Amino acid sequence: MLIEQIYTGCLAQGAYYVESEGECVIIDPLREVNQYIEKATENGAKIKYILETHFHADFVSGHLELSKKTGATIVYGPTAKPDFEALIATDGQILEVGKLKIKVLHTPGHTMESTTYLLFDENGKEYCIFSGDTLFIGDVGRPDLAQKSDLTIHDLAGFLFDSLRNKIMTLPDTLLVYPAHGAGSACGKNMSKETYDTLGNQKMFNYALRANMSREEFIKEVTDGLELVPPPYYFPKNVMMNKTGAKDVDMVKSQVQALSPAAFEAAANETGAIMIDTRPQQTFKNAFVPNSIFIGIKGDFAPWVGTLLTDIEQPILIIADEENREDVITRLSRVGYDNIIGYLDGGVEAWTAAGKETDSIESISALEFAEKFKAAEGKILVKDVRKPTEYSAEHVDDAMNIPLANLSKNMTEFSKTESNYLHCASGYRSMVAASILKSRGFDNVVDVAGGFKAIAETDVPRTDFVCQTKMK
Structure with a gap:
């Protein structure tokens, strides 16, 4: 028996490869499926099943492409209604893979079709579960992602309580x-x-x-605070792509064109494409194509694209270091952003060599910020773009919390006459925010390098969360 977790850090996603006696299954595959085919080929195994725990919202699955290339059967749990051929397994159904058995456990709650797969080893012993989004390590799946359902969040949380107590905790x-x-x-x-x-x-x-947790307590704790962290805009679109089927990721990559500076500029003007600069933030701040926004490949790139670009069909132009370009395209396609027109051939260096203007963002150290804060006796505009939970733990006195995810809804909170000092935890999100504000005509943004972690090492006054009205 071979079980391998194939973890993709940028999505915090785990796919699984399970093999026995020359047969294998892939569980929750990503869109780029050749990695699974190559692994099976190297091991002399045939992919028999592709198990999906549910219709994923946070990434585009590779189930259809993998099935097309290998002939493997796609499996969903009860109540799933995909627009393609699949085995809709019954609760308790047994699938055989070599000497292994996999039992289908219908565990609704995160979504109604959510399913956990219970693996029995060669000796018939219960060995592990592939729990999908039903049970995480330290948490459970949020119950507010079901699409087009008459069920409330509390209804789904109740189903999740039952699934955990009756199907999983008894194991x-x-x-x-x-x-x-x-x-x-x-x-x-x-x-x-x-x-x-x-x-x-x-x-x-x-x-x-918790063993002594009542159904009502569970529902309250699981749903508490979800309204403060709404799911990214792309989630419903990804669900539909996974239900109906997405095009081959190789087709997405083949459409991306290398564009000269002149062609890149023309494409941006003619299509209204968003220009995403994925270079390191300290490189970006010094010189970037005007109106481009920073979302660095070294951070939570795909989730932030999905959070900030509300239209999944939005045309996109890429600015990236050559060694990261293909990775950028792959990561965009993983979350369904397929309308990638092209990339700036030669990067910003080619842009400046062509005599075109660049923009920049002022960035100061935490120490400089502390000096300005004290000199002004705290009467400067400080915008904290961290999550409300981060802000509530500790924040700069009188700083306004405008989470990056809510930035577009709160543009009126920024001044066009006074300097807006932006910070997050370590500097990534504040640079994203600064670039978006720059693209919207705010020329007086100042990024605090190193974020709150660096600020906390200075003597800038800080306070615990006091008043909920400060949160935006």
């Missing part, structure tokens, strides 16, 4: 839990950085699995 404590996501995913709110654990540990440390 042996020694069982390994392999979830679909880890910390950083928007599919939960309290996920651990660990990517697997035993069920026994989760019963002890996962707040949602």
Whole structure:
């Protein structure tokens, strides 16, 4: 028996390769499927099943392409209604893979078709579960992502309570839990950085699995605070792409054109494309194509694209270092942003060599910020673009919390006459915010390099969260 977790950090997503006696299954595959085919080929195995735990919202799955290339059967749990041929398994159905058996456990709650797969080893012993978004390490799937449903969030949370108590918590404590996501995913709110654990540990440390928890307490705790962190705009679109089928990722890549500076500029003007600069933030701030926005490849690139670009069909132009260009395209396609027109051939260096203007963003150190803050006796405009939970823990005195995800809804909170000092936790999100504000005509933004982590090392006055009205 071979079980391999194939973890993709930028999406905090875990796919799984399970093999026995020359047969294998792939669970929750990403869109670029050749990696799974190559692994099976190297091992002399045939992919028999592609198991989907649910219709994913946070990435485009590779199930259709993988099935087309290998002939493997796509499997969903009960109530799933895909627009393509698939095995809709019944609750309790057994799938055989070599000497292994996989039992289908219908575990609705995160979504109504959500399914957990229970693996029995060669000796018939319950070995592990592939829990999808039903059970994470330290958390459970949020119940507010179901699409076009008459059920309320509280209804779904109730279903999730039943699924956990009746289907999962009755299993042996020694069982390994392999979830679909880890910390950083928007599919939960309290996920651990660990990517697997035993069920026994989760019963002890996962707040949602407390033995003495009532149904009402569970619903309240699981739904609490979800309104403060709404799911990214692209989630519903990804669900539909996974239900109906997405085009081959190789087709997406083939359409991306290398554009000269003149052609790049013309494309931006003619199509209204968003120009995304993915270079390191400290490089970006010094010189960038005017009106381009920074979303660095080294951060949570795809989730932030999905959060900030509300139209999944939005034309996109890329500015990237050559060694990262293909990775940028791959990551965009993983979350369904397929309308990538092209990239700036030669990068910003080619742009400046062509005699075209660049823009820049003022960035100061935390120490400089502290000096300005004290000199002005705190009477400067400080905008904290972290999440409300981060802000509530500790923040600069009188700073206004405008989370990056809500930036576009709060443009009137920024001044066009006074300097707006922006910070996040470490500098990535504040540079994204500064670039967006620049593109909207705010020329007086100042990024605080190093973010709150660096500010906390100065003597700038800070306070715990006091008044909810400060949150935007």
